Amino acid sequence: MKKERKIPEVMKALVAYGKDDYRLETGYPTPECGPDDIIIKTEACGICAGDLKCSHGAAMFWGDEMQPPWVKPPFIPGHEFFGHIVELGENVRDFVLGERLIADQIVPCGACRFCRDGHYWMCQPHNIFGFQECNNGGMAEYVKYPRTAVLSRVPEEMTAEEALLIEPYGCSKHAVDRGQVTNEDILVISGAGTLGLGMVTYARRKNPRKLIVLDMKEERLQKAMEFGADMVWNPGTCDVVKNIMELTGGYGCDVYIEATGHPSSVIQGLNMVRKLGRFVEFSVFGSPTTVDWSVIGDRKELDILGSHLSPYCYPFVIENIMSKNLKTEGVVSAMFPIEEWEKAFEHATGKYGDLKVAIDFR
Template sequence: MNILPQRIKQLVNYGPRDYRLVSDAPLPTPKARELLIKISACGVCASDVHCHGGAPMFWGSATAPSWVKPPVVPGHEFFGEVVGYGEGALEHFSVKMGDRVIAEQIVPCEQCRFCKNGQYWMCEKHDIYGFQNEDANGGMCEYMLFKPTSRVHKIPDSLTRNECALIEPFACSIHAVNRGDIQFNDVVVLSGAGPLGLGMVQAIRLKTPKLLIVLDTIPERLRLAKGFGADLVMNPLEEDVVAKVKALTDGYGCDVYIEATGNPASVPQGLQMIRKMGRFVEFSVFSKETTVDWSIIGDRKELDIRGAHLGPHCYETVINFFERKLFSAEGVVTHTYSLDEWEAAFENAHSAESVKVLLVP
C-alpha cells in the first residue's frame, strides 16, 4: 500500500511572470467522484509559455477580462496514476487504483448549450486544466485532482512515457486534421512542425493525400517532418514558398492549408498560397492579435475557414494509433526537467533548441 505524502510540490501561477515553486502545498483531497492522480509527466505547451509571458489573450485587456484565474497550478498536457479517489469516483470513471490515466484538457460544465448538445469542448464556462484556480488546477505538480466532469481515458501499459505525454497534443493534431476534410487528390500544406505539427504530419499521412508539404523555419523540425511522412519540406526564410507551392499546383495553390505555427506571418502566407474555394484550418494560439485582408477570404477566393480547438473524441484514437505503431514519438520529446528546474524548462520550450519539453516530478 502506497503511503501518500501530506505536503507536495506545485508550480503556482500568481500572475504574469509571477510563477513560484511551492514545496509544502497540502495534498489535494478528492471529493465525491474526483480522482487523485500522481503525475508522471506534464508537457510545457506554447500556451503555457505565452501565459507566463503575460499575453493579453490569457490575461485580458482594456476591453476583455482575464481568462486566467490565479492562483492556479499550470499544465494541461499531463498523465499519471490513480492513487486515491472520492466517493463513487472509480465507478464513475470505470477505473481502478493503479491505472494509468489521462484527462482531456477541458473541464466541461455540463450545463451550457454546448455541453448539453454534446459539444463539450466548446463549453461556455470553458475551464481548462492549468488556467482556472480551484476549478481546474493543472499538472505541473506531484499530485492533482481529476474533477467529476472530466473526460478520463485509461492508458495501456504498452505505451512509453513519451508516448503518454504526447496523447494530449496529438489529440489536438488529429482534430485539426479532421477539420481539414482531406481528400485523396488534395495538395495539403501544413505550416508549422512543432510538437502538434509533427502529430499532424503523421495524421495527414494516414489520410493519404496527393501531396503533403510541410513548412517550418527550424531545420531539425523539417527533418523530423520528412521522417514522419512529409513529401516535401520547405523553409520560408530560405525560399519563396508561395511561389513554389503555386508552381507545384499549376498556379492554383494548395487545396488545404493548416496553420499551426503561432506566428502571425503564417496566416497571410496561407491566404496567398491556397487555391480558390480551398479549406484553411486555423489551429494556432497566438500571443497577439493577427490581422489579414478579409477580401481575400470572401470576394477573391471564397475560402472555407475552419477553426480547430482542443482534441475532442481523439484521445482514444491517439492511444490506438500508438498501440498499432501508426504514430511515433521518436524525436518529439527532446528535453525533460524536474519541477525544481521549471524556469529552465519554460525557457527551453520557448527556444528553437527543443521540440517538446516535459516536467517530470
C-alpha cells in the same frame, strides 16, 4: 471523523500568481478528494506553447482592452499530464486504484448547451486544466480529476515519452479532421513543432496527393520528412507561395493548416490557398494578426475553420501510438524535474532545438 489519507498533505507545485509571477512551492496543499473525484500522482507533464504565452502575459489569457481575463490565479499550470490513481471518491465506480489515466484538457460543466449536445470541448464556462484555480493542472505532484473530467486509460506498456504526446497529437488529429483532407488534396502544414509533426504523421494516413510542410528550422523539416511529408520548404530560404503556385498550375493548395502562431504564417496561407480552399487555424497567438479580409470573401470565398482542443480523439491516438501507426520518435526531447522548471520553460521555447519538453515527476 476525517478519513486518514495515504498520500502527503502537501506537495511540490509550480504556482502562477500573475503574469511573470510563477513560484515553485514545496508545501502546497495536496488536492482534497471529494466523493466524485479522483486523485492521481502525476507521472509527467508536457509544456505547451500556450503555457509559455500565458507565463509571458499574452492578452488572450490575462485580458486587455479588447477582452476580459480568462485565467483565474493562483493556479497550477499544465494540461498535458497523466498519472496513476492514488485516491478515489466513494461515488466513483468506473476506475480502481493504480490505473493510469489521462484527461482531456477541458473540464466540461455538463450543463451548458454545448455539453448537452455533445460539443463538450466548447463548454461555455470553458475551464481547462492548468489555467484556473478550480482546475489546477499537472505541474504538481498530485492532481484532482473532478466528476466531469473526460478520462482515458493509458496502457502501462506505453512509455512516458509516448504518453506525453497523447494530448498534443489529439489536437493534431482534430485540426487535420477539420480540414476534411482527402486523397485528392494538396495539403500544406505550416509549422513542424510537436503539434505540426502530430499533424504530419496523422495526415499521412489520409494519403493526400501532396503533403507539404513549412518551417523555419531545418532540423524540424527533416523530422517532418521522417514522419511522412512529401516535400518540405523553409520560408526563410525560398518563396513558398511561388513554389505552391508552380506546383499547382497557379491555383494554390487545397488545404492550409496554420500551426505556428505567427501572424506571417496566416498571411502566407491566405496567399497560397486556392479559391474555395480550406484554411484551418489551430494556433494560439501572442500578438494580433492583420489581414485583408476581402481575400477571404470577395476574392477567394474560403472556408475558414478553427480548431480547438482534441474532442473524442484520445482513444484513437492511444491505440495508434501503441500500434506505431503514429510516429513519435524523438519528439519528446528533454525532461526536467520540477525544481528546474525555469530551465524547462526556457528549453520549451525551442531556442536550443527542442520539440516537446516536459516536467518529470517519476
